[in-house]
């Protein structure tokens with residue numbers, strides 16, 4: 548039996564094993580590099596993927612952060628490549644214009660897409676890769692979200708948030724020496740997305756206990772350990788410490804790996820993600836720019852843990868709820884938002900989201916648990932008072 552928590556993140560590339568949960572698990576990513584200085588290995592990665600012409604996709608910010616260095620590395624090794632560099636502002640959105648413009652810049656000879664960036668550029672490259680059949684590599688510039696190792700692209704199409712099936716990247720190259728220089732709100736966002744796993748994993752356990760939902764203890768142990776390493780180094784993140792940034796990056800990549808292992812997003816997403824999604828959609832409808840996903844998840848994890856506290860007497864015997872104090876102090880130590888008010892969510896939107904965020908999807912979480920017991924309206928009132936007093 549393989550012990551997942553003993554493996555280094557790079558060992559997960561191409562891994563396949565039979566698990567104590569009764570399933571066969573496998574990881575479709577061929578190469579994972581997460582260490583200081585690994586950006587220099589990019590030409591080697593390109594060579595291993597037998598690419599003859601690289602299409603480099605970046606925006607002005609990510610090009611300055613790592614693209615320029617990558618272009619110089621590719622040139623020095625005489626690789627053929629060309630670039631599409633989007634403007635640095637306004638913030639790039641994964642919509643029809645971005646997707647179309649990236650596709651139009653491709654050439655018939657391209658046989659590898661190299662995205663230099665994080666959220667939008669990764670999602671754009673992933674969709675292009677899925678639809679053209681040309682593999683893509685992500686060179687990460689910010690540890691801001693857990694979509695690096697995912698197989699879906701969340702997009703904004705016709706003004707609505709829609710998630711499209713896509714593919715794994717062929718390789719992920721994440722150099723902490725580059726990532727630590729990302730804007731601070733992107734560092735806290737990545738940290739927030741990881742802290743949200745505490746409540747996501749509790750929701751998964753609750754669903755297993757009450758509804759017999761499929762559950763993989765190995766995957767849970769893997770995530771718990773990755774999350775723990777991040778919270779123990781929360782203060783370091785504030786100081787852009789390379790080790791703290793590395794742990795967050797590892798956890799973000801492993802989170803995608805974990806979703807791939809079990810074939811759904813249970814290891815990474817529970818009620819806290821329903822809140823962030825709900826807030827995001829509401830902002831989108833009002834034409835407002837919403838907070839970074841992971842920063843919303845950060846605040847929502849505190850909300851979700853507070854709901855567990857209010858549900859305490861109703862929970863199954865022996866059930867260990869998320870530790871709200873621990874979540875709160877980790878977020879504060881890292882400088883991440885820790886309440887919906889701090890995040891800028893209005894009192895009205897917050898109250899409404901407690902009542903309706905669960906409608907985002909069928910998934911059973913603490914929200915549906917409270918609703919099934921008729922407690923949700925009282926919890927919405929209590930938490931609105933608590934967070935907006």
Ligand SMILES: [Zn+2]
Nearest residue numbers: 566568763765
């Ligand atoms: Zn398993």
Ligand SMILES: [Zn+2]
Nearest residue numbers: 693740840844
């Ligand atoms: Zn997330």
